[in-house]
Amino acid sequence: MRAAAPDPASLARRTCLQSLSAGALLLFISNQTSAGAQIEEPLIDSVRTALSSAVLSSAPPIPEFRDTESRLAHLRWLGAMSERLRKKKPEWQVRKEFLQTVWYESKRAGLDVALVLGLIQVESNFRKFSVSPVGARGYMQVMPFWTRVIGDGDAGKLFHMQTNLRFGCVILRHYLDREKGDLFMGLGRYNGSRGKAAYPDAVLGARKLWEFAA
Known part of the structure; x- marks a missing residue:
């Protein structure tokens, strides 16, 4: 008995997926990933105070370098990341301000910049006013309750670029510390899906698109 001919729509989808490069497929997956939903948990006073202090510091995102080579390495990174981000943010000045702030807030929180960029791609696809x-x-994709727990309670400020990146990096650092540096578990906690693979796998995959060898 002859097998039935494949459904044209199914065949088209299969062909399309097979033709996607690894990077394009990752972008497709990232764009479909649900945004984060951190779960509110009770914090002991010392942790709350430390997180509040980290968030409320008013230091501007001005890069500081120990020597000329470090500064040149940063400029090479900025140029490479700018090209990768061009389609998402066409205006150079906007890209520059965004990338410098991501770099500053990531370093300030002791995070890998490529990891933070990968998380942003998965969470909001670089949309400043994204709401899940x-x-x-x-x-x-910071949950509004964080502004009450460790901020001044004004959730509207989460649409301000540096404020959002500051909160996000501080929260991610907190979750990684709680998980003793375990990226898989820390990322899952950030997303509210602790122990499930889909979100950490998506972020760690996206991180590869933002890695840079100086």
Whole structure:
């Protein structure tokens, strides 16, 4: 008995997926990933105070370098990342300000910059005013309750670029510390899906698109 001919729509989808490069497929997956939904948890006073202090510091994102080579390496990174981000943010000045702020806030929190960029790609696809179905906001999809727990309570500030990146990086650092540096578990906690593979795998995959060898 002859097998039935494949459905044209199914065949087209299969052909399309097979033709995608690894990078394009990762972007497709990232764009479909649900935004984050951190779960509110009780914090002991010392942790709350430390997180509040980290968030409320008003230091501007001005890069500081120990020597000329470090500065040149940063400029090479900025140029490479700018090209990769061009389609998402066409204006050079906007890209520059965004990338410098991501770099500053990542370093400030002791995070890998490529990891933070990968997380932003998965969470918001670099949309400043992105809002998830559960109310997470901005580039790093920060839940509004964090502004009450460790901020001044103004959730509207999460649409401000540096504020959102500051909160997101501080929260991610907190979760990684709670998980003793375990990226898989820390990322899952950030997304509210601790122990499940889909979100950490997506972020760690996206991170590869933002890695840079100086």
